[in-house]
Amino acid sequence: MKKAEDLKKSRYGRISSKRKFNEELDLSLAAINNMSNGKRHIFNVGDMVWAKTGKYPVWPGIVITDPETNKFSKNENMVPMLHIYYCNDAYKRNWIKMKQISKFSGKEEILTEIPKITTQISRSKLKIKWNQAVEEAECLAAMNKDQRISSFFANNFLASNSQLTNKAESSAGEKAPIKQPSMLEKNVGSDHEQPALVNDDSEDHPRNLIPELCRQFYANGWVTGTGGGISIKYNDQIFIAPSGVQKERIQPDDLFVQNLNGEDVIIPKPEKKLSKSQCTPIFMCSFTERNAGAVIHVHSQEVVKLCLLNPENEVKITGLEMIKGIYNEKKGKFYDNDEELIIPIIENSKYEKDLVDTFKIALKKYPSTSAVLVRNHGMYVWGSNWKTAKTQLECYEYLFKIAIFKKIHHV
Numbered sequence: 001m002k003k004a005e006d007l008k009k010s011r012y013g014r015i016s017s018k019r020k021f022n023e024e025l026d027l028s029l030a031a032i033n034n035m036s037n038g039k040r041h042i043f044n045v046g047d048m049v050w051a052k053t054g055k056y057p058v059w060p061g062i063v064i065t066d067p068e069t070n071k072f073s074k075n076e077n078m079v080p081m082l083h084i085y086y087c088n089d090a091y092k093r094n095w096i097k098m099k100q101i102s103k104f105s106g107k108e109e110i111l112t113e114i115p116k117i118t119t120q121i122s123r124s125k126l127k128i129k130w131n132q133a134v135e136e137a138e139c140l141a142a143m144n145k146d147q148r149i150s151s152f153f154a155n156n157f158l159a160s161n162s163q164l165t166n167k168a169e170s171s172a173g174e175k176a177p178i179k180q181p182s183m184l185e186k187n188v189g190s191d192h193e194q195p196a197l198v199n200d201d202s203e204d205h206p207r208n209l210i211p212e213l214c215r216q217f218y219a220n221g222w223v224t225g226t227g228g229g230i231s232i233k234y235n236d237q238i239f240i241a242p243s244g245v246q247k248e249r250i251q252p253d254d255l256f257v258q259n260l261n262g263e264d265v266i267i268p269k270p271e272k273k274l275s276k277s278q279c280t281p282i283f284m285c286s287f288t289e290r291n292a293g294a295v296i297h298v299h300s301q302e303v304v305k306l307c308l309l310n311p312e313n314e315v316k317i318t319g320l321e322m323i324k325g326i327y328n329e330k331k332g333k334f335y336d337n338d339e340e341l342i343i344p345i346i347e348n349s350k351y352e353k354d355l356v357d358t359f360k361i362a363l364k365k366y367p368s369t370s371a372v373l374v375r376n377h378g379m380y381v382w383g384s385n386w387k388t389a390k391t392q393l394e395c396y397e398y399l400f401k402i403a404i405f406k407k408i409h410h411v
């Protein structure tokens with residue numbers, strides 16, 4: 001029988017040889033990374049990369065902002081890291097050290113640079129998945145950055161719905177062939193299968209959030225009779241509620257997805273006969289002019305009543321604690337309770353799109369505001385993410401109720 005000491009040694013010995021193999025791959029990657037004239041390559045959003053993480057083979061991915069921090073790089077002065085989404089891996093993402101990242105070349109190139117990858121993947125259950133990821137990456141690399149990001153999300157959305165796998169669970173042969181970007185372009189408008197998005201970190205995904213928030217807002221009387229709607233930005237993809245439907249009954253696959261240029265990325269199945277919200281031009285204004293992360297449009301009676309009581313083109317509110325829940329966009333901080341909150345009012349128009357010009361003027365004239373009231377109609381409110389948009393909507397609605405009470409009762 002082996003002594004405990006020997007067992008320990010042999011166990012460590014086995015681990016260290018595996019670790020050595022992985023470290024060698026890391027070092028090879030670092031060497032490629034630093035290759036161009038001895039200078040480290042500077043990466044940006046949309047760049048294709050090879051990334052090495054844990055026990056996984058060097059994997060292709062894209063530099064894309066982290067939806068939680070809205071940053072794509074961090075620790076610049078210490079251990080610089082980039083936020084990477086992996087190809088063919090159902091939205092899996094990670095912060096990776098710069099030294100474990102290199103510029104994406106092609107399959108042949110990386111296998112020539114680091115021949116050990118062949119050994120690593122040939123031993124691995126991930127061989128098929130790795131080859132599909134590289135195939136996807138090569139397609140994406142041929143596109144411009146905007147197209148690339150759009151296609152990446154469309155691609156992984158469809159792939160993650162056709163079969164849910166992750167790196168830890170996947171094995172050779174399990175994965176359905178990925179949809180190549182060229183096929184995806186045709187899928188916009190076609191009748192491909194697109195079931196509701198259900199993946200592990202999906203709770204905060206706009207496909208699930210928008211229907212959930214609409215139900216909550218309906219219960220508050222804010223989006224009744226098909227009025228109102230929501231749009232959320234997620235990794236530079238804009239998710240938009242459909243038009244003219246009972247907003248409390250929206251399903252995850254009823255949503256439209258477009259990029260920041262307004263080009264469709266994913267649309268609902270044609271048999272659903274849905275069209276994009278008429279509020280889209282105003283939603284887009286808030287994303288582009290104010291860098292919003294989420295925009296909510298409500299048809300609340302409080303807003304309409306408040307505008308009736310205020311024939312001027314603004315509402316002023318003071319002296320209430322809930323003012324502290326409103327973000328001053330000009331100062332970059334929340335209001336103090338003793339500050340005056342001023343919210344612009346614009347006049348209603350026949351069509352939502354005709355509000356764009358006056359909406360933009362209000363944004364310019366009121367750089368502090370995070371909401372615009374539309375007389376006899378409702379309100380648009382936005383925030384840097386869906387949580388701040390929602391909490392501000394709740395604070396505004398609360399403040400409006402009190403402001404109406406004060407006005408009516410002259411207090």
Ligand SMILES: CSC[C@@H](O)[C@@H](O)C(=O)COP(=O)(O)O
Pocket residue numbers: 225226227228229241242243244245276277278279297299352
């Ligand atoms: C009750 S109709 C309301 C619409 O005209 C509009 O103001 C609205 O808020 C919703 O538009 P929609 O296109 O359904 O998203």
Ligand SMILES: [Zn+2]
Pocket residue numbers: 227228297298299377378
């Ligand atoms: Zn409306």
